[in-house]
Amino acid sequence: MKEYLRKQIFVSLCVYLGQVLVGYAMGWSAPVIAKLDDPNQSPLPGPITQGQSSWIASLLYIGCIIGPNISSYLSNTKGRKLCFFIAGVLIIFSFILLAAARNLVMIYTGRVTIGLGIGIIAVLNLVYIGEIASTNLRGILLTGTGIFSTLGTLLIYSVGPYVSYASTSYIGLCLSILYIVGLYFIPETPLFYVMQGQSEAAETALVALGRQDEIDNILNMRVKKDQKSITQLKELVSETSNRNALIITLTLSILQQMSGVVVVVFFATTIFELAGSSIYPNVATIVIGITQLVSSCIAPFVVEKGGRKVLLLFSTTICANSLAILGIYFFMDSYDYPNIEKVAWLPLVTLIIFFLSYDFGFGIIPGTFAGEMFQPQLRSIGSAVTVTTAWLFGFGISTAFGYMISELGGHITFWFYSGACAIATLFTIFYIPETKGKTLEEVQEMLR
Numbered sequence: 001m002k003e004y005l006r007k008q009i010f011v012s013l014c015v016y017l018g019q020v021l022v023g024y025a026m027g028w029s030a031p032v033i034a035k036l037d038d039p040n041q042s043p044l045p046g047p048i049t050q051g052q053s054s055w056i057a058s059l060l061y062i063g064c065i066i067g068p069n070i071s072s073y074l075s076n077t078k079g080r081k082l083c084f085f086i087a088g089v090l091i092i093f094s095f096i097l098l099a100a101a102r103n104l105v106m107i108y109t110g111r112v113t114i115g116l117g118i119g120i121i122a123v124l125n126l127v128y129i130g131e132i133a134s135t136n137l138r139g140i141l142l143t144g145t146g147i148f149s150t151l152g153t154l155l156i157y158s159v160g161p162y163v164s165y166a167s168t169s170y171i172g173l174c175l176s177i178l179y180i181v182g183l184y185f186i187p188e189t190p191l192f193y194v195m196q197g198q199s200e201a202a203e204t205a206l207v208a209l210g211r212q213d214e215i216d217n218i219l220n221m222r223v224k225k226d227q228k229s230i231t232q233l234k235e236l237v238s239e240t241s242n243r244n245a246l247i248i249t250l251t252l253s254i255l256q257q258m259s260g261v262v263v264v265v266f267f268a269t270t271i272f273e274l275a276g277s278s279i280y281p282n283v284a285t286i287v288i289g290i291t292q293l294v295s296s297c298i299a300p301f302v303v304e305k306g307g308r309k310v311l312l313l314f315s316t317t318i319c320a321n322s323l324a325i326l327g328i329y330f331f332m333d334s335y336d337y338p339n340i341e342k343v344a345w346l347p348l349v350t351l352i353i354f355f356l357s358y359d360f361g362f363g364i365i366p367g368t369f370a371g372e373m374f375q376p377q378l379r380s381i382g383s384a385v386t387v388t389t390a391w392l393f394g395f396g397i398s399t400a401f402g403y404m405i406s407e408l409g410g411h412i413t414f415w416f417y418s419g420a421c422a423i424a425t426l427f428t429i430f431y432i433p434e435t436k437g438k439t440l441e442e443v444q445e446m447l448r
Contacts, residue, residue, distance in 0.1 A: 004210025023152025031160030063115020315361025
């Protein structure tokens, strides 16, 4: 293996541990809510209501919305690496609190706090990997965030139903400590040092990453940054390339949340119970997690060959159709169509198809764009604005799920999600450029 490959893959694996925590925390509610409904497993004095279960799942987003806005400033002044450490400490505290929880307030607080940590990690991973990776590796390493996030979700799906409530948090605590240890082995990004005017430190970081051939190009990016005198937020919307990057990443990320993916991740077990699936809900949930992992593992090998736009078109089209079919199943079930029990396997099949296609493109490409479309000095704030706005929509979608199911029915709910995927397909066709094989500078030129 070439030296630069070995170095960059190792560094990426260290930060991917944080992405495992993101997936684990996101999927934590699926098996845990079932435990909180069981008096023999719940640490709470009584069962929880449907509304309380929605809050347990969705309060994560409150922290996710706040965290990146804090780190967007700190990462540009104190460094990306320090923000990773802060996130790790927050997550450790959260899992300790959740493990010791004896009332809903402790669980709510733990979910908000863990949201702070994973919000920082989810945004900064895109920034960090986008800045440490060579051009030919950037797309592959950025899509790797989806793989390891899915791995974390699969872990909690697979283990969560079969261990105690407290153990689900102890496992997360062990992962968090391992993540903190891994952070000691990663360098600060060269572009951070360039923005700070520390040329020697930037050169050292580039050598550590096996990118010594790029030293002159990276150091020359300082000139463009020094010519800017307006505030970051104003520059984000006034400069053409950044504005187009914001429109693309923000629109895709919002539609991503509106596709209902967070609902399926948060409430996977509940959905299979509502659908009357012929497959045991916990088993069906594990199958979904494995499906996500397989699809995410395939994507990096295709993203640089097939291109971002082609993958996105394929992914969003299949997502729209699979969710539309699931809506039809719920419609037939709600009106007691004869022989509906003969297709009780359909919810699992449609969600397998949905996640195969989602994790193949729709789930990873928006994050890839966020890591490569913004100018270096605006990458943190651009990613933060994109992700936090999307998570605000995700909070609304996940909180509204229980009410939509009871008031509108499963068919309207999943047709709504299908419509969001269809809109993403149209947006991809008419607005999104292909960034495959382009350097960060070439991507900027393309967006102008």
